[in-house]
Amino acid sequence: MHVLQISWEYPPHIVGGLGRHVADLVPALIEHDVTVTVITPQLRGGESFERQEQITICRVAIPPIDTDDFPSFVYHAGWHLEHAAHALFPGGRPDLVHVHDWLTAEVGITLKHHWRVPLIATIHATERGRGRGDLNGHRAQHINDLEWRLTYEAWRVIVCSHFMARQIREYFTTPPDKIDVISNGVHIPPPPFETPAEWVAFRRRFAADNEALVIFVGRLVYEKGVHVLLEAWPRVIAEIPARLVIAGTGSAFDELKWRAAELGVPVEFLGYISDEDRNRLYAVGDVAVFPSLYEPFGIVALEAFAAGCPVIVSDAGGLAEVVQHELNGLVVPAGNVVALANALLTSLHAPAESRMRAARGAALARAYYTWNRIAGEVKALYDRVWTEWKAGAWGKEIMRRA
Numbered sequence: 001m002h003v004l005q006i007s008w009e010y011p012p013h014i015v016g017g018l019g020r021h022v023a024d025l026v027p028a029l030i031e032h033d034v035t036v037t038v039i040t041p042q043l044r045g046g047e048s049f050e051r052q053e054q055i056t057i058c059r060v061a062i063p064p065i066d067t068d069d070f071p072s073f074v075y076h077a078g079w080h081l082e083h084a085a086h087a088l089f090p091g092g093r094p095d096l097v098h099v100h101d102w103l104t105a106e107v108g109i110t111l112k113h114h115w116r117v118p119l120i121a122t123i124h125a126t127e128r129g130r131g132r133g134d135l136n137g138h139r140a141q142h143i144n145d146l147e148w149r150l151t152y153e154a155w156r157v158i159v160c161s162h163f164m165a166r167q168i169r170e171y172f173t174t175p176p177d178k179i180d181v182i183s184n185g186v187h188i189p190p191p192p193f194e195t196p197a198e199w200v201a202f203r204r205r206f207a208a209d210n211e212a213l214v215i216f217v218g219r220l221v222y223e224k225g226v227h228v229l230l231e232a233w234p235r236v237i238a239e240i241p242a243r244l245v246i247a248g249t250g251s252a253f254d255e256l257k258w259r260a261a262e263l264g265v266p267v268e269f270l271g272y273i274s275d276e277d278r279n280r281l282y283a284v285g286d287v288a289v290f291p292s293l294y295e296p297f298g299i300v301a302l303e304a305f306a307a308g309c310p311v312i313v314s315d316a317g318g319l320a321e322v323v324q325h326e327l328n329g330l331v332v333p334a335g336n337v338v339a340l341a342n343a344l345l346t347s348l349h350a351p352a353e354s355r356m357r358a359a360r361g362a363a364l365a366r367a368y369y370t371w372n373r374i375a376g377e378v379k380a381l382y383d384r385v386w387t388e389w390k391a392g393a394w395g396k397e398i399m400r401r402a
Helices: 017-030 070-088 102-115 138-153 162-172 196-203 226-237 253-263 275-284 299-306 337-349 351-367 371-391 396-401
Strands: 002-006 035-041 049-052 055-060 096-100 119-122 156-159 179-181 212-217 242-247 267-271 287-290 311-314 330-332
Touching: 002 017, 002 070, 002 102, 017 035, 017 055, 017 096, 017 299, 017 371, 035 070, 055 070, 070 102, 070 138, 096 102, 096 371, 102 119, 102 138, 119 138, 119 371, 138 162, 156 162, 156 371, 162 179, 196 275, 212 226, 212 275, 212 299, 212 337, 226 242, 226 253, 226 337, 242 275, 253 267, 275 299, 287 299, 287 337, 299 311, 299 351, 311 337, 311 351, 330 337, 337 351
Parallel strands: 002 035, 002 096, 035 055, 096 119, 119 156, 156 179, 212 242, 212 287, 242 267, 287 311, 311 330
Antiparallel strands: 049 055
16 A cells, blocks of 8 residues: 655654654554655755655755745645655556645645545644634634645544544534544653763753752643743742753743743753753653643653653643543643642652652553554554545546556
């Protein structure tokens, strides 16, 4: 089976969970006898063309256009992605087309109708969800309309959590039997330090030996709730010596730094960090905090699990499906400053219990959230769609003419 995956993000261009998802899913699929071609914009370097085993990567250079309207740029890029797809399949077609989010919706829909093959869509997040139920302006309405059209045109819709399945049904009236819930996954990283001395030296970059170390890793945007963490932080350090490290970039970076200074609390903003440093931070941290206001899945919690770091999350979206309160982490109501501060103090005052919860989280990551299992579920869905397509008439006239 040959599947064309079209994604706005692919290494080295990764912004969030979408890019990490595609980057991990694609190599796992070849273990299930799927040949994958990936088409993605060449937005942050990388070779224009790569081929390895059953994987072909085509990064398409997108000529600049004179616009500050991001949806218009996406539409412009889609035209170039579509032409690249035709060049990759001269006189032929893939068995299935699989796209991710609204960013590649139009090119996927166009190719579906041109080749008359099934379209599969993974919806990683929704514009209305990011707006906490609202559509704020013309751009948001345009993205929402594309999301609806994608769910309508797709043969199957994949989401990463039951929370997202409910949102897709509510926002787009997508039939429940058209939606498949397939979780995200995580790789278990190797030990990030060779010696205890390396562990100590790295930790001392951020906190003294008598201080607790609290970590946030993720995009610095409103829906990640970092402002809630900053508001809770004075309550924590009034009771226990602790340091807060925030790693990541995003549109709220400057605003959050300003708010931390206004509160008069010491916070270290690291900006972008590599995956290796992220794993080192989790290894030396006393707790990782993810206080999201909107979170379709929460792959960051899995990454902390995989590194053996205790976690505190909000009950937003899919996070509460991954983290079970007092079993493998602590869960607090989204946006509740007092509850978040109390959970931080609970975790930091009882490190042994926190580490026990972290060990259960690590065991869950190793046993269940594996990319091999997830790729197997995706392959089973591909097989189901392929079987249904073969049993029908749509698209067969092209096959007969070929």
